[in-house]
Amino acid sequence: MEKAKVLRAIKKRVAVQKGNRAEEMRAEYDIRGGVRGKYYERYQQGTNVVLLEPDVAAVFHDSQSVNRALRMLIDLARTQIDDKLRTS
Numbered sequence: 001m002e003k004a005k006v007l008r009a010i011k012k013r014v015a016v017q018k019g020n021r022a023e024e025m026r027a028e029y030d031i032r033g034g035v036r037g038k039y040y041e042r043y044q045q046g047t048n049v050v051l052l053e054p055d056v057a058a059v060f061h062d063s064q065s066v067n068r069a070l071r072m073l074i075d076l077a078r079t080q081i082d083d084k085l086r087t088s
Helices: 003-018 040-045 063-087
Strands: none
Touching: none
16 A cells, blocks of 8 residues: 555544544545646636526536527527528
């Protein structure tokens, strides 16, 4: 067993013995491989989170499919507006 695993096991055991589960950190929360500021630039550009209703989410499983459908709708709307302007 490597030293880090041994230390985590000891800390976990001590935390459980003390009854203080707040000191215990789950393995899936390990952030040692993280990159600081990874999404900083994207966040600075602005974010736009949209919550889909369940029936819509059942059709669109990811942001790519939602964006594709919205772009098609935008193109259709622009075409119809252009057609109306030409005929008037």
